[in-house]
Amino acid sequence: MTHSLLERRLAHFIMSGKPFTADDVTDNGAITADGSHAPNARQSSIGSMFRSHANSGHIVFTGEVIKSAAKHRKGGMIRVWEGTESGRRWAERVR
Numbered sequence: 001m002t003h004s005l006l007e008r009r010l011a012h013f014i015m016s017g018k019p020f021t022a023d024d025v026t027d028n029g030a031i032t033a034d035g036s037h038a039p040n041a042r043q044s045s046i047g048s049m050f051r052s053h054a055n056s057g058h059i060v061f062t063g064e065v066i067k068s069a070a071k072h073r074k075g076g077m078i079r080v081w082e083g084t085e086s087g088r089r090w091a092e093r094v095r
Contacts, residue, residue: 003094006049010059011091014083019062021078022046022070029070050081058087 003011006025013020023029026046053059064080083091 006046008094010049010053011094014058014087014091015095017083019064019080019082021066021068021080022050023068023073023078026070028068029072050079053087054081056086056090057084058090060084 009025013024050059054061059081062080062082065077066080068076068078
């Protein structure tokens with residue numbers, strides 16, 4: 001199975017064992033879900049990817065929200081996530 005750059009980056013953050021945000025995975029919006037989005041443009045597919053991995057049990061919301069540093073988010077609040085054991089097993093297969 002081929003994984004997108006963002007999925008590989010998500011796998012990296014899951015394996016780190018440290019909490020992370022969508023800003024971390026997208027490098028504050030510089031890395032997009034596909035070539036049709038310009039950096040810092042609308043990226044609704046990022047939320048979809050996080051929702052899918054949360055529903056799969058790969059990541060869990062820590063309960064913390066922080067202000068986004070991504071320019072396109074204009075200071076909006078974003079969730080902080082962490083990987084699960086299931087997520088680590090998934091991430092090992094992604095590398």
